[in-house]
Amino acid sequence: MKPTKLPRETRETMIANIQQFFEMERGETIGELAADQVLDFMMTTIGPHVYNQALADCRTLVNERMAGIEEDIYALEQRPPMRPR
Numbered sequence: 001m002k003p004t005k006l007p008r009e010t011r012e013t014m015i016a017n018i019q020q021f022f023e024m025e026r027g028e029t030i031g032e033l034a035a036d037q038v039l040d041f042m043m044t045t046i047g048p049h050v051y052n053q054a055l056a057d058c059r060t061l062v063n064e065r066m067a068g069i070e071e072d073i074y075a076l077e078q079r080p081p082m083r084p085r
Contacts, residue, residue: 004043004051014039 006014018035022028030038 004047006043011036011039 015032015035018038019030019032022030022035
């Protein structure tokens with residue numbers, strides 16, 4: 001799987017969020033380069049786990065929807081009329 005490339009605006013927002021997190025939670029000021037490195041680390045180490053969980057959630061949702069569609073199709077079946085004897 002190729003690495004996820006984020007749009008520039010999204011990446012910049014995430015870097016700013018990381019800087020704010022370090023400031024608010026740890027009382028540390030980090031620069032853009034350090035925040036960018038943290039983002040890269042998170043994307044490469046945690047990103048695949050989050051992505052895989054999202055796929056598993058999607059798979060579950062699709063399976064539930066398909067089961068519902070199958071039930072709807074069975075409900076449409078018609079029984080042929082009984083022939084008198």
